[in-house]
Amino acid sequence: MSRRSFIVGGAGLAALLGIGGIAKYAGVSSLLRPPGGQDEKRFIALCLRCQKCREVCPNGCIMPSKTEDGFVNARTPKMNFKLGWCDFCAEAYKGVPQCVKVCPSQALKLPDGATATSIKIGVAVIDKDSCLGWLLKGCRTCVDNCPYDALTLDENNRPVVVENKCNGCGLCEYVCVSLKNASITGRSKDRAIIIKPLN
Ligand code: SF4
Ligand code: SF4
Ligand code: SF4
Structure with a gap:
């Protein structure tokens, strides 16, 4: 790298950090990783x-x-x-x-012997606020699709997560119909059920 491009690159990085904040771009915030990548420190150290x-x-x-996911996370x-x-x-x-x-x-x-029900x-x-089941519109799409019985209905027919059965497979998020009903659910940009990292 030439001296000039080094200086320009450094200035660009400084500007980036100035705009978004060091924490955000240098950040080590946990992301949702593929199976076996849930120890974030270990994962970041090893991922090529x-x-x-x-x-x-x-x-x-x-x-x-x-880069918006944190500088160290870029392309992971x-x-x-x-x-x-x-x-x-x-x-199977x-x-x-x-x-x-x-x-x-x-x-x-x-770990050796890990299975779809033991991986998280x-x-x-x-x-x-945006789930159609909780807005009393009768939706139970996620409950009907969960392969692991990790979603159930409460006494008012609203979906509830059974956390110890949920492995984060994402099928409920994939099939959630809330965004197709934006006229009911308002301006949410995410689906009404999303998978979050464990830590
Ligand atoms: S389906 Fe799941 S386990 Fe298979 S490659 Fe994709 S993320 Fe990995
Ligand atoms: S990007 Fe490469 S090193 Fe990183 S988790 Fe995927 S396969 Fe492994
Ligand atoms: S992520 Fe959703 S579909 Fe998958 S196990 Fe958990 S609740 Fe069921």
Whole structure:
């Protein structure tokens, strides 16, 4: 890198930090990682940003993080359940998910004998202000689709997450119809059920 481009790059970075704040761009905020990447410190230290996990995911639910996700996170993989959901690559879950299998640095690593019910990517959280079930419109799409019985209905037919059964697979977020009913749910940009990181 020439001296000039170094100075220009440095000025650009300084401007970036000035605009968005050091914490945001240097940040180590937890993102929703593919299976086996839930220890954030370990993951950040080992991930090569090689994109192999994203390329191999048969459900297309991994995307590269952006600078806005924190400077150290840039190009690391994160889950996007608007694109697809994680079935742990299992037609009949065969033990090692594709993303874990191809990861060259073991940034994605699961304990021996891990199964789709023992892995936890994150946990589902319902926004009661935009969930059609909670707005008493009778929706139960997420409950009917959850493969792990991690969603149930309360006494008023409103969806509730059973946290100890939820593995963060993202199917509920993927199928949530709240945004298609924006006239009822208001201006929310997210679906009414989203998966959040564990920490
Ligand atoms: S386990 Fe399979 S479906 Fe899930 S994120 Fe990894 S590659 Fe994609
Ligand atoms: S395959 Fe592993 S090292 Fe490569 S980007 Fe994915 S998590 Fe990082
Ligand atoms: S509640 Fe959602 S994220 Fe949790 S297991 Fe069921 S479908 Fe998957």
